[in-house]
Amino acid sequence: xxxxxxxxxxxxxxxxKDVELRCDPISGHTALYWYRQSLGQGLEFLIYFQxxxxxxxxxxxxxxxxxxxxxxxxxxxxxxRTQQEDSAVYLCASSPQFSYGYTFGSGTRLTxx
Amino acid sequence: QKEVEQDPGPLSVPEGAIVSLNCTYSNSAFQYxxxxxxxxxxxxxxxxxxxxxGNKEDGRFTAQVDKSSKYISLFIRDSQPSDSATYLCAMxxxxxxxxxxxxxxxxxxxxxxxx
Numbered sequence: 001x002x003x004x005x006x007x008x009x010x011x012x013x014x015x016x017k018d019v020e021l022r023c024d025p026i027s028g029h030t031a032l033y034w035y036r037q038s039l040g041q042g043l044e045f046l047i048y049f050q051x052x053x054x055x056x057x058x059x060x061x062x063x064x065x066x067x068x069x070x071x072x073x074x075x076x077x078x079x080x081r082t083q084q085e086d087s088a089v090y091l092c093a094s095s096p097q098f099s100y101g102y103t104f105g106s107g108t109r110l111t112x113x
Numbered sequence: 114q115k116e117v118e119q120d121p122g123p124l125s126v127p128e129g130a131i132v133s134l135n136c137t138y139s140n141s142a143f144q145y146x147x148x149x150x151x152x153x154x155x156x157x158x159x160x161x162x163x164x165x166x167g168n169k170e171d172g173r174f175t176a177q178v179d180k181s182s183k184y185i186s187l188f189i190r191d192s193q194p195s196d197s198a199t200y201l202c203a204m205x206x207x208x209x210x211x212x213x214x215x216x217x218x219x220x221x222x223x224x225x226x227x228x
Contacts, residue, residue: 004156033215042119042201042218043157056215091156100145100164100205102216104156 002026004105006092012111013082021077021108025094032075033095033102034067038088046090049075051097082112116140119202119219128228132189136202136219139183143204143217146178148187151199151221160200161187192226199223 005024034046045059093102149157161176
């Protein structure tokens with residue numbers, strides 16, 4: 001596609017439920033990143049995938065968070081047993097190997113009630 | 114203390130003004146410095162990037178990096194109402210010339226340019 005696509009664009013879930021957020025990167029981009037943006041805050045790094053290498057999971061805030069990338073393309077971020085503090089905009093970005101900027105999607109706005 | 118500090122503003126200026134946005138950082142390993150612009154309910158978009166110290170100009174935008182002071186700036190000349198957005202600084206360590214590696218972002222500065 002022309003850009004990074006994220007779905008759903010909005011998600012309201014009850015506390016304790018699991019959610020899955022999807023990211024379709026730009027075709028051919030080898031790196032994929034997940035960030036979280038809370039209200040009035042900057043972007044908090046969560047995880048990134050680089051080609052076939054092991055992902056850098058150093059930003060995941062707890063073991064309730066996990067992500068996978070299938071076939072070097074689509075990625076899913078899963079949050080188990082959601083808490084109210086998980087409410088935020090989850091942004092996905094991708095980049096080709098030799099480029100210094102990411103292309104971001106518009107994000108998934110998650111609200112935990 | 115955060116690795117990257119950015120005054121969240123908000124900053125309100127009249128159309129045509131020169132805008133100065135700044136970030137400071139503590140990690141001397143940062144080599145790549147970027148500015149992103151984010152409109153409401155959209156993802157950030159890359160505006161400028163600079164490698165190491167120096168200046169870079171692109172139209173009405175100028176990015177400056179002073180590694181000795183660990184300080185970066187973005188200047189917007191002849192500001193327009195369409196420049197109203199949140200501006201985020203971001204930085205990254207060297208990854209062998211590739212794009213790989215996480216970006217560390219500032220909090221973002223909310224800018225409003227009024228007609």
